Amino acid sequence: MRTVYALVLAVGLTALLADHLTSPSSGRAVSPEDFAGACAPCGAPCPSTQKKEPRRPPST
Amino acid sequence: MTQGAAAPASDRARATDWPFLGAAVAITALLIALVVLDGEPRSAALIVAGFGLGVAFLKTEFSFTASWRRFLLRGEAGGLLAALLLIALAALVIVPVAALAKGFGGAIAPLGPSLVIGAFVFGIGMQLANGCGSGTLYTAGGGSGRMLIALLGFIIGSVVGSLQLPAFLALGGIDPILASDYLGPWGGLAVTLATVAAAALVVIAVARRRGAGIAPRPPLVVGAVAIGALAIATFLAGGHPWSVTFGFTLWGAKAASLMGFDFSTAAFWQWPGPKRALADSVLTDTSSLTDLGMILGAMAAAAAGKPFARASWPPLASLAAAAIGGLLMGWGARLGFGCNIGAFVGGVASGSLHGWIWFAAALGGCAIGIRLRPRFGLSNE
Numbered sequence: 001m002r003t004v005y006a007l008v009l010a011v012g013l014t015a016l017l018a019d020h021l022t023s024p025s026s027g028r029a030v031s032p033e034d035f036a037g038a039c040a041p042c043g044a045p046c047p048s049t050q051k052k053e054p055r056r057p058p059s060t
Numbered sequence: 061m062t063q064g065a066a067a068p069a070s071d072r073a074r075a076t077d078w079p080f081l082g083a084a085v086a087i088t089a090l091l092i093a094l095v096v097l098d099g100e101p102r103s104a105a106l107i108v109a110g111f112g113l114g115v116a117f118l119k120t121e122f123s124f125t126a127s128w129r130r131f132l133l134r135g136e137a138g139g140l141l142a143a144l145l146l147i148a149l150a151a152l153v154i155v156p157v158a159a160l161a162k163g164f165g166g167a168i169a170p171l172g173p174s175l176v177i178g179a180f181v182f183g184i185g186m187q188l189a190n191g192c193g194s195g196t197l198y199t200a201g202g203g204s205g206r207m208l209i210a211l212l213g214f215i216i217g218s219v220v221g222s223l224q225l226p227a228f229l230a231l232g233g234i235d236p237i238l239a240s241d242y243l244g245p246w247g248g249l250a251v252t253l254a255t256v257a258a259a260a261l262v263v264i265a266v267a268r269r270r271g272a273g274i275a276p277r278p279p280l281v282v283g284a285v286a287i288g289a290l291a292i293a294t295f296l297a298g299g300h301p302w303s304v305t306f307g308f309t310l311w312g313a314k315a316a317s318l319m320g321f322d323f324s325t326a327a328f329w330q331w332p333g334p335k336r337a338l339a340d341s342v343l344t345d346t347s348s349l350t351d352l353g354m355i356l357g358a359m360a361a362a363a364a365g366k367p368f369a370r371a372s373w374p375p376l377a378s379l380a381a382a383a384i385g386g387l388l389m390g391w392g393a394r395l396g397f398g399c400n401i402g403a404f405v406g407g408v409a410s411g412s413l414h415g416w417i418w419f420a421a422a423l424g425g426c427a428i429g430i431r432l433r434p435r436f437g438l439s440n441e
Contacts, residue, residue, distance in 0.1 A: 030333070031303065033300055037332070038332070040168065041347075041403075047233045047235055
């Protein structure tokens with residue numbers, strides 16, 4: 001089990017560093033709920049907002 | 061006498077697992093250095109708070125899953141009362157600050173079928189996995205290989221849930237109901253504390269009727285106070301209540317993107333928050349920062365006290381329960397807007413009605429999960 005943990009740590013750290021070094025990281029840390037219109041921690045919109053959105057025309 | 065005092069100290073030194081303790085501390089320091097280099101001291105505070113949460117959970121063995129199971133099976137109230145104490149402490153700061161201070165907000169969520177279905181399924185999963193969102197983090201971090209499997213399932217399930225959430229939201233629902241929106245910051249706080257007290261009275265009444273214990277064990281009280289204080293620190297550093305599960309969804313989506321999965325047509329990942337999170341560094345997501353800190357804190361605490369991850373793997377049925385439980389929790393957390401932390405603790409401590417609805421639905425799911433545990437060879441003790 002220790003070997004598995006050592007591998008998970010190594011792979012996880014490598015992936016994290018690769019992601020951090022290749023992605024934008026300026027600006028303060030945020031959560032999806034910090035964005036306008038968010039109604040939940042995951043950033044889902046409010047039901048009232050969804051109802052106001054115009055319906056898309058059916059695709060042809 | 062001197063020799064007697066020295067022996068336990070040398071035993072402790074031998075028990076310390078220096079490679080894993082060193083790795084946990086070094087990786088934490090590296091993450092802090094990376095966010096500080098980006099000029100983000102508040103991100104560093106979130107990592108440190110997460111680290112403290114990992115230590116507090118592991119050392120006090122604070123568990124939502126076992127507490128809820130003991131309450132449902134035997135009426136034991138101690139664990140649930142400790143959780144309500146944690147929530148009340150957090151609410152003292154979260155409700156008024158979220159209502160009064162610019163840049164802060166409470167944990168809210170729409171009320172509807174998605175919330176109820178998600179929380180119910182989450183409840184089943186947490187009993188099968190034997191840990192909720194925070195429980196999975198600190199036990200996986202603390203050296204349980206079984207919970208590493210649960211964490212992997214959690215991540216996969218939450219990505220699937222993210223793809224299906226918009227369809228469940230289309231079933232209908234109403235906007236969040238926040239006490240402070242109707243009663244102001246102090247009225248909202250009074251109502252929030254009153255609902256927590258009422259819940260505590262119901263829990264005590266059930267325990268008395270079933271002849272079960274009421275008082276929480278002292279470590280649980282210490283845990284509730286420590287975790288409550290750290291939840292407040294997380295709120296003050298992040299601007300919103302502590303949440304866990306979006307980080308899992310993000311990690312899974314980033315991994316899936318790396319493997320070629322295209323999220324550009326997924327409605328969830330086109331909402332502004334998730335879209336930015338997927339594009340930006342994982343170290344700019346608040347829940348990822350506390351999650352990573354929590355895993356590393358639990359690892360450091362576990363490795364400081366005994367050899368790390370020395371236990372053998374559990375039977376295959378137990379691993380299957382962990383995987384299935386993790387998948388259900390991940391899927392349920394996305395549909396139900398969080399776990400015991402983001403939805404229950406964060407929601408109730410914000411004065412949001414969805415927190416109590418989540419709790420009731422998840423408790424119902426737990427009752428099912430408890431019945432399923434023996435099929436996987438899991439004890440209900």
